Amino acid sequence: MRVLGIEGTAWAASAGLYDSEADDVFIETDAYLPESGGIDPSEAAEHMHNAIPAVVDAALAEAADRAGEDEPLVDAVAFSRGPGLGPCLRIVGTAARSLAQTLDVPLVGVNHMVAHLEIGRHRSGFDSPVCLNASGANAHVLGFHDGRYRVLGETMDTGVGNSIDKFTRHVGWSHPGGPKVEEAAKDGEYAELPYVVKGMDFSFSGIMSAAKQAYDRGQPVEDVCVGLQETVFAMLTEVAERALSLTGSDELVLGGGVGQNERLREMLAAMCEQRGADFFAPEPRFLRDNAGMIAVLGATMYEAGQTIEIEDSRIDSDYRPDQVPVTWREDESVARIPTNAADGDELRGAEATVEIDGDRVVKRRAEKRYRHPELDERLRRQRTTLEARLTSEARRHGVPTPLVREVDPREATIVFERVGDADLQAALTAERARAVGRHLATLHGAGIVHGDPTTRNVRVDTDVERVYCIDFGLGFYTDAVEDYAMDLHVFEQSLDGTAEDPAAMREAVEAGYAAAGDEAVIEQLREIESRGRYQ
Numbered sequence: 001m002r003v004l005g006i007e008g009t010a011w012a013a014s015a016g017l018y019d020s021e022a023d024d025v026f027i028e029t030d031a032y033l034p035e036s037g038g039i040d041p042s043e044a045a046e047h048m049h050n051a052i053p054a055v056v057d058a059a060l061a062e063a064a065d066r067a068g069e070d071e072p073l074v075d076a077v078a079f080s081r082g083p084g085l086g087p088c089l090r091i092v093g094t095a096a097r098s099l100a101q102t103l104d105v106p107l108v109g110v111n112h113m114v115a116h117l118e119i120g121r122h123r124s125g126f127d128s129p130v131c132l133n134a135s136g137a138n139a140h141v142l143g144f145h146d147g148r149y150r151v152l153g154e155t156m157d158t159g160v161g162n163s164i165d166k167f168t169r170h171v172g173w174s175h176p177g178g179p180k181v182e183e184a185a186k187d188g189e190y191a192e193l194p195y196v197v198k199g200m201d202f203s204f205s206g207i208m209s210a211a212k213q214a215y216d217r218g219q220p221v222e223d224v225c226v227g228l229q230e231t232v233f234a235m236l237t238e239v240a241e242r243a244l245s246l247t248g249s250d251e252l253v254l255g256g257g258v259g260q261n262e263r264l265r266e267m268l269a270a271m272c273e274q275r276g277a278d279f280f281a282p283e284p285r286f287l288r289d290n291a292g293m294i295a296v297l298g299a300t301m302y303e304a305g306q307t308i309e310i311e312d313s314r315i316d317s318d319y320r321p322d323q324v325p326v327t328w329r330e331d332e333s334v335a336r337i338p339t340n341a342a343d344g345d346e347l348r349g350a351e352a353t354v355e356i357d358g359d360r361v362v363k364r365r366a367e368k369r370y371r372h373p374e375l376d377e378r379l380r381r382q383r384t385t386l387e388a389r390l391t392s393e394a395r396r397h398g399v400p401t402p403l404v405r406e407v408d409p410r411e412a413t414i415v416f417e418r419v420g421d422a423d424l425q426a427a428l429t430a431e432r433a434r435a436v437g438r439h440l441a442t443l444h445g446a447g448i449v450h451g452d453p454t455t456r457n458v459r460v461d462t463d464v465e466r467v468y469c470i471d472f473g474l475g476f477y478t479d480a481v482e483d484y485a486m487d488l489h490v491f492e493q494s495l496d497g498t499a500e501d502p503a504a505m506r507e508a509v510e511a512g513y514a515a516a517g518d519e520a521v522i523e524q525l526r527e528i529e530s531r532g533r534y535q
């Protein structure tokens with residue numbers, strides 16, 4: 001089978017050909033490089049208009065070389081339907097429709113972000129990996145659950161590449177900035193910047209403002225570049241590790257243009273090595289935007305019968321990966337139900353190892369080799385101190401938590417009372433989800449944010465029906481409604497990624513919250529969910 005793919009969501013006017021028998025991918029790309037500033041949507045669209053015909057011709061010529069006599073040139077035409085810049089997507093959509101009609105073959109509408117993920121799965125041969133997409137306009141971790149690629153965590157503001165590109169524009173470097181930051185960082189020293197992770201979500205705007213200010217104050221630009229890479233990539237690596245821990249998966253693939261960065265790949269590889277997971281990053285030509293990945297996913301979707309009629313093929317500039325029904329995969333889930341640990345067991349979370357010792361558990365935040373030593377030391381110390389303090393304070397406000405027996409911030413170790421007989425993930429019911437809602441409302445009422453409420457960070461005592469909150473390491477004090485709503489959002493995302501009936505569970509959490517907390521927080525949650533994140 002041969003499938004022709006067309007990509008043109010932003011900067012890459014690209015056509016590709018996937019030959020499934022040879023498992024060979026041909027890619028022809030004509031890149032748009034803005035003369036000054038960042039990507040301008042109308043200039044980019046003009047580039048698409050001018051460049052798409054020639055790259056498509058190159059892919060067709062390749063198809064003609066490969067097609068036998070009396071064979072059709074290709075079996076299907078696939079194109080990026082979104083997300084991306086509307087004016088660019090429309091040009092590519094029109095080109096793809098007319099080509100499919102001329103060749104009289106079916107049309108396949110591909111989600112560009114799912115294509116970034118599937119090319120990694122295809123090239124690695126991994127079965128059910130977690131995927132980190134680190135691209136220009138996006139940044140998210142995806143896991144397969146219940147027939148869809150679920151967004152386990154994502155940027156709450158701009159995409160990772162665009163954030164870096166904004167910094168480089170500020171210092172007067174030309175687009176794209178990512179490779180320039182990578183080059184400059186080779187000669188710099190680590191500079192401290194804010195580190196912002198909320199469960200598996202994260203944001204870049206605070207870091208970027210701090211980086212610009214540091215530069216404006218006269219800090220050497222190469223040092224700021226080291227700080228940026230060390231901070232931003234450690235955040236991405238940390239959320240990828242959290243996703244592995246939450247889902248129980250031991251395979252990670254990388255996608256997106258920022259994945260070309262060697263330091264990011266080194267960190268992800270080190271993280272996976274330390275936790276005994278397998279890591280795969282496709283070659284650079286498959287990481288940056290390219291039509292090869294569109295053709296490969298197009299072929300998979302075509303085989304699964306997921307083609308579209310011309311009249312249904314309009315583009316969608318906000319197309320989210322979890323909108324795509326994944327009919328080409330067995331309905332298995334990446335989430336594995338954890339079993340309860342026995343005495344003497346050592347559990348590995350994302351951040352720490354937890355040793356079960358009779359009625360005590362010893363939690364140790366081991367050194368993370370992927371992180372810069374200064375950042376690593378700072379995070380482990382801060383989080384240990386905060387976790388001990390917030391765990392105790394939450395209990396004083398009436399939220400069940402384990403007793404804290406000993407704390408050693410220098411060794412990043414806490415000894416807790418052992419609580420519950422199951423993680424919520426293995427014992428989820430609507431009643432228990434409601435209890436989590438109530439607990440979060442009580443915490444917020446006391447000005448405390450949990451920071452990482454997931455189905456693995458709640459323990460259940462099934463004998464006496466008691467629901468405990470654990471793992472306050474990302475917690476903090478605040479009176480901001482936005483932070484309270486983010487807490488609920490993080491918990492609901494973990495339900496979407498792992499629960500059998502997420503909708504009912506979400507409802508239960510919100511009912512529990514509404515009974516004990518502030519309605520304004522639920523309203524803010526709706527606002528967070530409706531935010532367009534592709535900027």
Ligand SMILES: C[C@@H](O)[C@H](NC(=O)OP(=O)(O)OC[C@H]1O[C@@H](n2cnc3c(N)ncnc32)[C@H](O)[C@@H]1O)C(=O)O
Nearest residue numbers: 009010135136137138161176178179257258261288289
């Ligand atoms: C929707 C679609 O249009 C969009 N595409 C996109 O963002 O292009 P992509 O090729 O995946 O990524 C481009 C970004 O990748 C960054 N980049 C390229 N090489 C880099 C490097 N060595 N280090 C860091 N960033 C790098 C660039 O600075 C730029 O921001 C997306 O996938 O989000």
Ligand SMILES: Nc1ncnc2c1ncn2[C@@H]1O[C@H](COP(=O)(O)OP(=O)(O)OP(=O)(O)O)[C@@H](O)[C@H]1O
Nearest residue numbers: 245349350351352354361402416417418419456471
């Ligand atoms: N006090 C406790 N009583 C019983 N079990 C516990 C306790 N603390 C932790 N555990 C078990 O250990 C697991 C990991 O603990 P914890 O979440 O604190 O570590 P972590 O490394 O921060 O994990 P992650 O970052 O992946 O959420 C929990 O999911 C739970 O099963």
Ligand SMILES: [Fe+2]
Nearest residue numbers: 135256257289
């Ligand atoms: Fe992309």
